[in-house]
Amino acid sequence: MVTQTENVSIDPRGDFSSEDLKLRPINCELNPLTRSDASALFTQGDTCVLTSMLGPVEVKSQNLNIEKAHVECIYRPKAGIPTIEDKLRENVIRDTCESALLTVLHPRTTISIQIQELDNRCGIEACAINGACLALLIGGVPMKFTIAAVHCIVDKDDKVVLDPDHCKAIGKRASFIFVFDSLEKNLVTVHTSGRFRMAQFNDAECMSRAASQIIFNFYRRIISNFHNKSLLTADTKVRNTEAETVVKSEPMDV
Amino acid sequence: MTEIVLPGDRISAAEELAKLKKVILGPGLRRENEQVVVCKAGRLNYKEPNAYWIDSYQQRYVPVRGDAVIGVVTAKAGDIFRVDIGAHEQASLSYLAFESATKKNRPDVNPGDVLYGRLIVASRDLEPELVCVNSIGKKGKLGVLTDGFVMNCSLNLARMILRENCPLLRSLTKEMPYEIAVGLNGRIWLKAKSLRETIALGNAILAAENASNEEMSKICENIGNILFT
Numbered sequence: 156m157v158t159q160t161e162n163v164s165i166d167p168r169g170d171f172s173s174e175d176l177k178l179r180p181i182n183c184e185l186n187p188l189t190r191s192d193a194s195a196l197f198t199q200g201d202t203c204v205l206t207s208m209l210g211p212v213e214v215k216s217q218n219l220n221i222e223k224a225h226v227e228c229i230y231r232p233k234a235g236i237p238t239i240e241d242k243l244r245e246n247v248i249r250d251t252c253e254s255a256l257l258t259v260l261h262p263r264t265t266i267s268i269q270i271q272e273l274d275n276r277c278g279i280e281a282c283a284i285n286g287a288c289l290a291l292l293i294g295g296v297p298m299k300f301t302i303a304a305v306h307c308i309v310d311k312d313d314k315v316v317l318d319p320d321h322c323k324a325i326g327k328r329a330s331f332i333f334v335f336d337s338l339e340k341n342l343v344t345v346h347t348s349g350r351f352r353m354a355q356f357n358d359a360e361c362m363s364r365a366a367s368q369i370i371f372n373f374y375r376r377i378i379s380n381f382h383n384k385s386l387l388t389a390d391t392k393v394r395n396t397e398a399e400t401v402v403k404s405e406p407m408d409v
Numbered sequence: 410m411t412e413i414v415l416p417g418d419r420i421s422a423a424e425e426l427a428k429l430k431k432v433i434l435g436p437g438l439r440r441e442n443e444q445v446v447v448c449k450a451g452r453l454n455y456k457e458p459n460a461y462w463i464d465s466y467q468q469r470y471v472p473v474r475g476d477a478v479i480g481v482v483t484a485k486a487g488d489i490f491r492v493d494i495g496a497h498e499q500a501s502l503s504y505l506a507f508e509s510a511t512k513k514n515r516p517d518v519n520p521g522d523v524l525y526g527r528l529i530v531a532s533r534d535l536e537p538e539l540v541c542v543n544s545i546g547k548k549g550k551l552g553v554l555t556d557g558f559v560m561n562c563s564l565n566l567a568r569m570i571l572r573e574n575c576p577l578l579r580s581l582t583k584e585m586p587y588e589i590a591v592g593l594n595g596r597i598w599l600k601a602k603s604l605r606e607t608i609a610l611g612n613a614i615l616a617a618e619n620a621s622n623e624e625m626s627k628i629c630e631n632i633g634n635i636l637f638t
Contacts, residue, residue: 209469210469212469213497257448260448260533264498265497292416292450293466294467295467296449297416297437297449298417299416299417301416301417337416337417375415378413379413382452
């Protein structure tokens with residue numbers, strides 16, 4: 156009945172061992188906040204963010220755009236006021252989310268995304284983008300596709316490591332954030348820092364693209380659970396008692 | 410049919426059907442060239458003979474023409490009232506859009522009043538416009554709502570209550586007398602005999618959001634038992 160976005164086999168050429176293609180365990184709680192339009196508490200390993208979204212809401216006159224919605228992102232660090240680094244993250248997240256949103260359907264409005272960092276143990280940007288995507292999904296704003304962000308580093312031994320925790324990331328030489336869309340797995344955003352060889356970049360991209368499928372599968376599962384819980388009311392079907400808002404996932408390997 | 414779809418998915422069944430006859434795409438679906446693409450996460454629904462739509466969870470109201478909504482008057486500006494309906498923009502309401510209102514005989518509406526109105530203009534490029542009369546100039550059920558209590562809920566709950574086969578309001582009527590107005594913008598106005606009953610009603614309605622039909626009547630019975638023992 157439904158053609159899902161093409162199921163690319165996670166590692167078509169078998170270039171990587173399953174040990175390499177491992178993301179930290181992903182957990183999520185939907186709508187922990189009551190006052191926002193949609194919110195998500197998203198964790199990847201020990202990295203944790205709380206994202207919420209409002210929209211489409213009233214637009215400030217200086218941001219008014221008569222052709223499309225204005226997208227804004229507010230990133231709050233764990234302590235203190237946002238630094239320049241946080242402002243840069245804000246821009247990356249905003250531009251990434253804007254490319255996934257169908258902003259033309261809501262002209263003269265604002266779609267606002269708030270991100271509160273709760274714990275940064277490496278890969279906070281990727282975690283924030285994934286959390287923001289989930290919040291937008293359940294917020295009911297129209298989107299072209301879903302997005303998945305994967306963090307990747309070149310460690311001190313010159314090896315490419317996918318989604319490391321903070322222990323593995325000590326002395327890293329470079330770090331990458333890749334964001335893919337759910338349609339063709341095309342790159343939406345690349346954000347890099349540090350020094351690396353082109354071959355390492357290509358390796359990291361291939362690994363991240365393969366691993367993004369894990370995140371897309373996770374989206375589908377958690378959204379199914381969410382809707383089975385909240386929309387089964389009118390049906391006479393037996394309720395899915397196992398559907399809980401909190402989906403506990405085992406460590407996800409491919 | 411209970412498939413959950415995510416943005417970017419293609420509905421091949423709708424594409425196949427479109428080759429034979431016209432297909433109606435409802436909320437959450439878009440046509441891109443010859444493809445039917447999902448743009449909201451939710452449950453895919455199909456109604457004979459040719460309508461597809463997505464039932465998605467939403468808290469924020471987007472105005473749709475013909476919807477009955479509950480709004481709060483925020484300002485009186487010359488010939489029009491400004492009404493907050495929970496959308497991105499305030500709706501306008503002409504003072505002539507009330508039953509038997511004339512230039513001389515202005516309706517008694519003040520900022521802070523709660524209204525039940527119908528949207529006659531709701532386009533993404535235009536300011537939404539409300540009226541409190543139907544097409545033959547009678548007020549029907551529309552107009553200012555006096556007393557009572559307004560609460561917010563998700564759009565899904567509002568739509569569910571208004572569905573014809575929803576047993577919630579019917580089983581609540583067995584327990585106590587009350588008045589209710591449900592706005593499709595996720596606002597519910599309630600009026601019962603006492604404050605206690607109003608609060609109980611509100612809680613019963615909000616609790617019904619995740620309940621099945623059988624659970625709903627159980628919730629309503631419980632409320633009645635607690636209130637009148």
